[in-house]
Amino acid sequence: MADFEIIAEGTLSSGASTISLTSIPQTYTHLEFQISARGSYASAYPSSTNMRFNSDSGTNYGGADGYVSSGTPGVEGYSLNALTQTYYTNVLALDSWATNIQGVTSWIIPNYTSTSFAKQLFKTGTVADTNSIYTLRFGSGAWDNTAAITQIDLLEPSAGTEIMAQSSYWLAGWA
Amino acid sequence: MTITKLATLTASGVSSASFSGISGSYDDLKILGSAHTDYSTGAANTTPYQVMTIRFNSDSSSVYFVSYGYATGTTATGVTDGWTSYTYSQEISVPLAPNAYSSQDDFSAIEMYIPAYSGSRQKKCRVQGSFMTPYASAGGPNPLSIMGNGGWDNTSAITSITFAANYGDFVAGTSFTLYGISNS
Numbered sequence: 001m002a003d004f005e006i007i008a009e010g011t012l013s014s015g016a017s018t019i020s021l022t023s024i025p026q027t028y029t030h031l032e033f034q035i036s037a038r039g040s041y042a043s044a045y046p047s048s049t050n051m052r053f054n055s056d057s058g059t060n061y062g063g064a065d066g067y068v069s070s071g072t073p074g075v076e077g078y079s080l081n082a083l084t085q086t087y088y089t090n091v092l093a094l095d096s097w098a099t100n101i102q103g104v105t106s107w108i109i110p111n112y113t114s115t116s117f118a119k120q121l122f123k124t125g126t127v128a129d130t131n132s133i134y135t136l137r138f139g140s141g142a143w144d145n146t147a148a149i150t151q152i153d154l155l156e157p158s159a160g161t162e163i164m165a166q167s168s169y170w171l172a173g174w175a
Numbered sequence: 176m177t178i179t180k181l182a183t184l185t186a187s188g189v190s191s192a193s194f195s196g197i198s199g200s201y202d203d204l205k206i207l208g209s210a211h212t213d214y215s216t217g218a219a220n221t222t223p224y225q226v227m228t229i230r231f232n233s234d235s236s237s238v239y240f241v242s243y244g245y246a247t248g249t250t251a252t253g254v255t256d257g258w259t260s261y262t263y264s265q266e267i268s269v270p271l272a273p274n275a276y277s278s279q280d281d282f283s284a285i286e287m288y289i290p291a292y293s294g295s296r297q298k299k300c301r302v303q304g305s306f307m308t309p310y311a312s313a314g315g316p317n318p319l320s321i322m323g324n325g326g327w328d329n330t331s332a333i334t335s336i337t338f339a340a341n342y343g344d345f346v347a348g349t350s351f352t353l354y355g356i357s358n359s
Contacts, residue, residue, distance in 0.1 A: 003354065004178035029183070029352050030207045062307050064318035066246025066256050075246035075256035077318050080281075080307045082249070110209045110284050117348050120209065122284040122305045124322065138322035139246065140305030146280060174207055174352065175180045 001027060001175060009170035015040060015162030019154040021171050024112075026148060028173030031109040036102040037167035039092035039157035045069070046103055046127050046135050047157040048088035053119065053143045054151050063087025065139030070132060077139070080118075085155055086141035091125035092157060095164060102167065103127030107141070112149040119143040177357040178205075184338075186210075187347040191339035193233075194353050199293035199332045201355030206289075206336070208351035209282035214343025215275035223276040223308045223317050226341040228266035229287075229325065231298065231333045237263045243302070243323020245270070259323075267325035269302055272340055277308040282348055293332040300325050 005028075008021050024031070039047030052061075063086050064077020077087055091103040105125035112119060121141040128134035143149075152171070156162055179201070186192035197204070212225045230239075240262045248254035261268065271283045283306035292298060305320040327333075338351060 002178075003180040062249075062318060064246055064249060064254070064305075064307070064320060066244055066320055066322070073244075073256055075248065075254040076250050077246070077248065077254065078251070079249045079318065082251075108207065108284055108286050110207055111282070111348075111350065114348070117209075117280045117282050118278070120282055120284040120306055122286060122303060122320065124303070138244070138303065138320050140284070140307050140318045140320045142281070142307035142318070174178075174354065 003175040005173050007171045007173050011168040012163065012165050015164050017156040017162055019163060019169060021152045024150050025173065026113045028175055029111065030174040031112045032106065032172045032174065033152065034106045035154065035167065035169040036104050037092050038095060038102055038164040039161060040095045040164055041157035041161040043094065046090050047092035047094055048090045049092060049157060049163060050085040050088050050155050052085045052153045052155060053149050054147055056145060057084050059084055060144045061086050061142065063139055063141040065137050067135060067137040069135040080142050080144050087139060089123065089125050091127040091135055091137055093127050093129065097129040101129055109149065115146055115148055117146060119145065119149060179355045181353045181355050184351040186345035186349040188344050190344050191337055193335050193337040195335040197334050202358045203356040204289040204292045205354045205356055206287040206351055208285045210272040210285065210349045211282045211346050212272045212274045212340040212343045213346050223273055224270050224306065224319065225272040225274045225343065226268045226270050227272040228268050228339045228341060230266045230337045231327045232331060232335050233337060234329060235265050237265050238328040239264045239267050239326065241267045241323060241325040243269065243321040245319065245321045247317060247319040249318065267302065269321060270319060271304045271306065273306045273308060274343065281306060281308050289333065295330050298327040298329065298333060
């Protein structure tokens with residue numbers, strides 16, 4: 001096993017409401033996930049994705065982000081056990097933007113195989129369009145569960161919307 | 176690019192732990208890890224976390240600097256963002272170690288990246304991370320994220336890295352993994 005390996009990767013040929021990464025090997029120490037994506041959500045602001053682990057849709061997640069969006073700084077978030085998925089990324093390029101723009105988000109998930117501790121992640125993301133809408137975000141996320149992470153579902157921006165075609169992603173393991 | 180796992184560091188019942196004997200044969204270093212401390216009394220008891228300090232080559236002179244943006248709190252109970260900077264510091268200090276006022280199974284997520292760590296210039300690093308706690312702490316819900324940079328105003332190659340809690344000890348489950356990154 002190499003000390004850094006791509007576990008799964010792909011490019012969507014058509015829009016998807018969920019990207020599911022199943023049967024994640026338990027042979028690494030840490031996970032890193034990155035996506036370059038557009039979302040079909042109609043909004044004046046960048047769209048979003050969020051994570052769910054091991055198909056747990058209970059209110060067992062939380063997260064808080066700091067951001068700078070078009071020059072305005074701020075923070076928003078929810079305490080642990082307040083969300084049914086990790087907090088939104090808010091950096092997906094919109095369908096209404098130029099088609100060659102994607103937003104990028106990276107997640108780090110340390111010690112994902114632990115069965116003793118809740119899971120904590122750190123994420124960074126950025127996107128900019130041609131109309132001076134630009135966003136940089138960094139934030140926390142947590143899943144209040146001590147189970148090892150064996151599945152990651154990356155969820156649609158909001159109900160009825162999609163992560164759009166040509167969005168690409170990879171999941172890597174750090175030894 | 177080639178990535179090599181160099182060492183794993185665990186810390187339990189100690190206030191500090193170090194990677195030592197770091198080879199200079201890579202281009203950059205990367206560290207991923209998690210931390211939690213046992214501190215529960217004194218000045219820190221209004222917040223559910225401790226400051227974690229980072230030193231290179233055991234140097235405790237005032238030649239470090241750090242600057243990071245932070246976001247903390249929740250939309251429901253109030254949020255705060257801001258910027259913290261220290262210069263001429265004796266270590267790189269970051270608030271990434273939940274303490275005894277956090278739930279005992281909540282650890283931080285930590286990432287550091289140190290480019291050109293063996294070069295002859297001043298050393299810089301990216302340091303970022305986060306943690307979350309439920310309502311159990313004296314400080315209430317207090318998710319926190321930081322994204323920042325630090326530095327060591329020294330031209331020596333980095334051969335050791337020490338992580339320390341400013342109060343109390345690290346508890347079992349605290350761990351750091353060190354990777355060497357070769358760009359060719």
